[in-house]
Structures are given as structure tokens and as C-alpha cells.
Amino acid sequence: MKICFLTGNIFTIGGVQRVLSVIASELSKYHTIDILCTDDNLVIDRKMYNLNQNVNIVNPTGLRNKNIINKVFKGINRITGMFNNNILYKVLTEIYFPRKMRKKLTQYLNDNKYDLIIGAEGYYSLLLGLISKEIDAKTIGWQHSSYNAYLNNRYRYYWNQDKLFKEYLHNLDKCIVLTEEDSKLYKEKLNINCDVIYNPLSFQSKIKSKCNDKSIIFVGRLVKQAKGLDLLIKAFSLVNQEKEDWQLKIVGDGPDRKKLIKYIYKYHLENNIILLGKSDNVKKHYLESSIFVSSSRWEGFGLAITEAMECGLPVIAFKNSGPKEIINKNNENGILVPCNDVEKLANTIIELIENRRKREYIAQKSIERAKDFSLKIIIQQWCEFIK
Template identity: 25%
Template structure:
């Protein structure tokens, strides 16, 4: 009943709404004061966009006094549900009614956050709203007023979501002006899933990778007998597999150590596995890394043991320090970031001995390690913030143009600096893929603008 009333109100608002513009950008984030890859990449993108836009990160919850990561210059942070006073109120006792129960972050959402989010979204009168996880994107799809351009950003991959969440995504994401994936593989998965379900695609279905954050510290000399990995201590990161693989590495190279940086719910289980295998002097759970750049600059190899990923930014962070990467070829991400034998090694997913052999291959061949490290630096440069940020500027400008009925790349009310220097139409990104790969044409059909080079 309430949703129908809002839809009727939106039809009235649409008739008198001013032309859309892209000056104001608001990015919905679950908890801006936490730590993790999504938060780092959102801060990274927000800082770039703040050069030419009014940018605010809207954090659903606040459970830490200050942000763990530095807020970029020109970016504001707003908190909807401030939980620091520890007096959460009556509505916080009830679970969310808007976020699917199978959403990975469901436990963060309550009836209070539902109301805060809807109230905030409905209050918007102009600009662009970017969501960064399924729960936020689904709420934005249902409640964003007609004046607002909405973008659903996928920080994982469609296949990694639970069935109920995937069903809701395919049902509702078509309402967004754009859905943006991190990888070409996930872009194709989204396209197939919309087609199979016979659901409308969003106006633009695009792939834009994350940019490499600029970290402290210099390039690694690759002299330390240290292998590192960075990430949350969760099942999906596969550290249980890595510890088992390291037992074989330690038998061949007892002078090398593995350092795992991150916190999370599996810490006790992982420590028990380390102790059980007699690796307490070879494998160390270091806790969260306050300076990821310094950690990577002191390493000679980075290992990713994940069972699944979106686009693991930590691979690019390691490469930006000239550190070669050994990674499971998990879905999705690593294959599109690592060229096997050039800047790293890809290993068949969840294979313990294959992972151990790949690590040992780089330990035993210093020349190969250095060659791959040098190539890794060149790979990371392709994901520089200025390169990826420009792709986002182009994408957002195109969305405003589409809403105004102008051709992509046409003149806008707010045009980012340098936007007029681009040719209209398709603009290749740094990896050979155009900004917008699949669009819905005016007659309702879909068209693919480009394929991978």
C-alpha cells in the first residue's frame, strides 16, 4: 500500500521534475568507518569524483568513532544510524523488512536502517545515487524518486550471491539507470541472467574495474623471505587452504614465512590449524594492516587463496609495489587481472599442492620473481586512478545525457573538466573494453556496443 502511494507520488514528481544533472553524487556505503576492500575503493573513487563534483559518502551505520581509512579531500561522510551512544532505540530490535535475509550483510540492517535509508533516498531532489551492495541497491531501485539517477555497483559478482538475493537483483535492478560490474565475466553473467529471466536490462549495463589505490611505501626490493596476504578472515578468502599449502612450502623452504593480515570470525579456527600443523613459527596471523602499502613493500610475493572474489583490489595493490602474485583462478577477477607467467601465476581453484608448487616456483627462481615483479608494476599502471576515474566520469556524464534525451557524450548542464575533449560515442577503457557494453535502445531492444579487445 505504501509503495503504491509512493509510486503515484513519483508519477506526479516526474511531471514537474527539473532536468537531471550530475553535479551532486551520493554513494551509499554500509559502514564507512570500517575497513575492507569495498570501503577502500569507494573512498578512492569518491576522492577522484570530488575534484569536479559535490560528493558525499552516506554510511548506513556508524559503530566506530572515526573512519579507519583517511577520508579523501573534498569528500563528506554522513551517518544514518549512529550506534555509538549504544542506545539503538526500539526499531533497532526488529530485523530489516527491505533487505533479503540471504544478503551477506543482512545482520547489519534493521527496521531503523530501513526507515533511515528510505527517508534519506526520498529526500533527494537531484544528482546521482550510487549503491555499493545488493541490499542498498535493491532499496534504491524501489524508492529513488524520478529526479535521481541511480547506479547499482557490484563489488562482488552475481554468482556469489545467495539464490534469493540473485532473484531480487534480476527482478529489480532493471529500474536502475546503470548496473556496473567489476569484470567482463560478471558483465556477461548479468546479461545472460536478465535474458534468461526475460527481465528488462537497466538502461546501461557496464563494466568498470576498480582503480589501484595510491599506497604509502616504495617499490618492494623483493629481498625479504616473506609472503603476505591481506583480507578478512572468512571462509571465502580460503586461508584454511593456504595454511594447508604452506605446510608443504615450509617443508621445502623453512626459512620463508607467511604473514596473513586481517581480522574476522575465523581467526581461532585458522590459528588452531596453524598450531596443528606445527607452523606457529612459519605462519603468522598479524591482525588488520594499518598501512597496507608498507606491508606489501616489505614482501617478496603476494598470495590470493580466495574461493570466490569480485575484483580483488589487493592484487593490484601488490602489483603497484612490484610484488608478483600467486592466485587461485577463482570466479571472478584474478584471470582478468593476472597474465599467467607474466606478472603472476594462476592456480586451479582450491588445489593445495598446486598452490604450494606455484609459491615454491617463485621462491626458488629469483630472476623469475623479479621479472614478474617488474611486469606487475606495468599492469598496475593500467588501473591508475586517473585512468579509471575518467571512465567513471564518462559513464556518469552519459547517464545524465540519456536522461535528457541527448546522445551519449553530448553537452551536459554539468560537464566535468576535460569532458569536451572526448569524442562522442564509444570510448575505450584502459583494458580495451568500452565504458558501456550493453544498452537498452529506445525501442526496448538491447544492443552490445563492444566486445573485449
């Protein structure tokens, strides 16, 4: 089968890029795989996510919407929602997906005679749904964040684009989401049937953490609002008042690094919080830690959570869509905390610090749960799904 994944740029930092690389690499053992990147500034770096050489990277020009007027109208719609209705949604369609760009993409996809095309994330799922009747291949939309993050997250993601989702996702042959909760929401809100396929682990670890280092770890992009790093630092300031000998390690990079440094200094935590930056060996950092914390305000899945589990770490996470699905037995294979409750998060961290037996118990149950996200299991599901 000849399969094309449609995305922006697979060689940038992010969970979507990493998961797509893992899935595409594995499927390339059985199928011909292309990844079509629309970014005009694409720089190929296969080492970034160990992308298999069998995966073809294609980068046709002219598939980016660079129209300045459209950008202005996007901003107006995001704030007012004036085009997000039954009367003006076709104007909104043209703003996000200009006809000239759609025509060029349609021709490219048909010329290359794909059997299956998969749109990664909401934007490319919508685009694929919009042109699906004009292309010869089967189509799948693959959502990488939660329904609420996409459509109920004020001014972010696809805020005030509900009408486009209602109008075009129905045209796809199939749709993939990451959690059962999202599957129910898409059915309830948009009357769209979705299949659930989890994101796979990007590595396995025979060695497990001994949970005896006095360190807590966070792994992810440094985006303060989405990843809740302001909440995490505030919570750790409360932890530090009682446990001065513990440290917080933050692994990752992103646009809010400078803001976070100021936040760390605000709480006088510069000696207890370590910004480790982007790492090519994140497994090492997991293994040298004792507790993993996910402070995300929203999380479609939580790849770092499953990685931490694989490395034998007990996980504490805010109770949003992804973590709820992964930690399916609260206080057993992880601990869920009410969303944005900084004090509860701090108290839960302190409890695990003081109770090594509980840390080790949850860690062991986490290792068992991580098996459900093994690449072998997830790829089997993908192979069955795309038959």
C-alpha cells in the first residue's frame, strides 16, 4: 500500500513530530510511506527522531497559506467568531484553505496515486476532508490533542472554527483520536465516529529507576500556558519550603524559556530548579529521577507520561483528557490531581517524597501499564485499522 502522511514539518520539536516519525518508520517495513511536509523552510534531519531511511520526505512548494489578508481575517475570526457560522463558513474555509492551494495539493496527491492519505492534526484533517471528494485515495484524520483543547480552548488551536470541523471531518473515511473521552465528545458534539489508537512509546528501557534520587522531573516543550510550567514552579516552591534538599529538573526547550527563568528567580528557586534544555538522551534523565510530574493545563495524550512509566517512575498529573486515559487506576498506576490545583499538586508531591514505599508501589504498577503502549501493540492496531 502507498501511504502519505500530510503535515507541516516533521523535523521540529514536538510530540506530534516524534509520534509521527515512530509510526511512519515502523509502517515503512510493510508499506511505501511518504511524509508530505508543507513547510517551505523544511530542513531534513532524520537523526532528530531516528526516522527510517525507507520513509520518503516530499516537500512540494506552494502549499503554505502566506496571504497577509487571510492572516488578518484569521485574527478577527479568532477573537469574534464572525465567520464561524452557517452563513459565512465558506468565507472561513477560503481564509484557512485558499482554493489555489487546495487545487495544487489535490493534483499532487492524485498524480502520486496514493492508496491512503492521513492528515496529522486538526488543520490537515480539515484540509483533507475539504478535498476528499476530489482525490482518489482513502482518507483518515488523525487528531493529536483533545477535543476540548482543539475547540474549547479560548483563542488557541481551532477556537471559533467549530463549523469547519462539523462541515468537513464527516467527509473523511475514518478519524483517529487518542482517548475514549475524545471519541465520545466527537460523537456527542459533532456526530463523528472516531477510533481510538494510543500513541506508542518511542523507546523501551530494560533498566528502571530506583526512585532514590532526590529529584522530580518534567519533560516537554517550554510553553508556559499549555504545559502549566508556571503552576509547576509555584507548586515546587511550596514543596521546597518543606523539602529543601529536593530538586526539580525540567527537560526540554521552547519559546517561554526566558519567562520561566524569571519565574524561577521570582520564587528564589535558582538553586533547586535545573533547566536541562533539549536532550538527545531523555531516558537517562528519567532514570536519574524519582517522581515525574505532568502539569499541563490540557494534554491530548501525554507521551512523556508513558515514557516515565516505562522507566519506572511514579507519575503525578493534572486530571485532564490524556492523563486520565493513561493513569486508568488512580493512586495505583499514577496519581491524578484536580486541574490547576497548585496546593494539591504540591501536597501530593510531598506525600510521595515522604513515602518511598508508595513511590515504589506506583512505579511498579506504572511499568505494567506502560506495556499497553508498546510499539508492537500500537503498530498491530494501525495495521488492522488501515487494511
